[in-house]
Amino acid sequence: xxxxxxxxxxxxxxxxxxxxxxxxxxxxxxxxxxxxxxxxxxxxxxxxxxxxxxxxxxxxxxxxxxxxxxxxxxxxxxxxxxxxxxxxxxxxxxxxxxxxxxxxxxxxxxxxxxxxxxxxxxxxxxxxxxxxxxxxxxxxxxxxxxxxxxxxxxxxxxxxxxxxxxxxxxxxxxxxxxxxxxxxxxxxxxxxxxxxxxxxxxxxxxxxxxxxxxxxxxxxxxxxxxxxxxxxxxxxxxx
Numbered sequence: 001x002x003x004x005x006x007x008x009x010x011x012x013x014x015x016x017x018x019x020x021x022x023x024x025x026x027x028x029x030x031x032x033x034x035x036x037x038x039x040x041x042x043x044x045x046x047x048x049x050x051x052x053x054x055x056x057x058x059x060x061x062x063x064x065x066x067x068x069x070x071x072x073x074x075x076x077x078x079x080x081x082x083x084x085x086x087x088x089x090x091x092x093x094x095x096x097x098x099x100x101x102x103x104x105x106x107x108x109x110x111x112x113x114x115x116x117x118x119x120x121x122x123x124x125x126x127x128x129x130x131x132x133x134x135x136x137x138x139x140x141x142x143x144x145x146x147x148x149x150x151x152x153x154x155x156x157x158x159x160x161x162x163x164x165x166x167x168x169x170x171x172x173x174x175x176x177x178x179x180x181x182x183x184x185x186x187x188x189x190x191x192x193x194x195x196x197x198x199x200x201x202x203x204x205x206x207x208x209x210x211x212x213x214x215x216x217x218x219x220x221x222x223x224x225x226x227x228x229x230x231x232x233x234x235x236x237x238x239x
Contacts, residue, residue, distance in 0.1 A: 015187040033074035035226040040090030044082040045216035056210040069192040073182035077228040100166035128238035136200040140181035
């Protein structure tokens with residue numbers, strides 16, 4: 001396989017296409033894979049503990065750690081595995097439109113979390129949705145709604161959260177749902193990337209066989225200090 005044969009969603013992981021250091025290196029984690037203090041908040045769905053989904057995903061994550069090039073990845077804690085439903089604010093990105101226009105860009109993260117909790121007190125949960133794995137990358141899993149209706153429900157959750165909290169990221173409409181296993185300390189060379197392509201296809205098939213629908217907890221507004229733990233503050237049980 002040549003670099004040009006890579007699927008589009010894998011090219012960001014290949015040094016041939018991205019020679020610059022990964023964007024979060026030095027702010028989210030360091031060059032030996034240790035996570036740094038980067039507080040913020042977010043709305044996520046954690047994995048349902050002790051489910052077949054969790055078992056399948058934990059097994060795949062362990063396989064990632066045994067692959068060539070795994071030393072170039074900074075793995076988050078297994079307990080932190082989640083799907084982000086809606087991105088909150090974060091200390092390292094104090095700029096519009098990543099921040100509500102009606103709140104100072106200098107507001108402390110803890111104050112922002114309190115402001116959001118106040119706003120979310122009047123948020124009505126949306127419909128339930130079902131999630132499946134679509135692809136895998138060296139960073140983890142790409143996810144989406146199982147049916148067209150599930151995908152529409154996800155968009156509705158995101159639209160109403162954006163309206164209530166007061167901001168929309170530039171990728172709001174094109175956001176790709178995912179479950180992060182790790183961040184790249186260094187992008188893969190051609191040989192390593194070639195080894196991962198069939199492996200990633202295999203793990204997607206493995207998960208889809210074991211757990212066609214990924215069991216997730218209810219969406220929850222969370223606070224975090226780094227990428228290893230997301231503390232649930234408010235849970236929104238779907239209707």
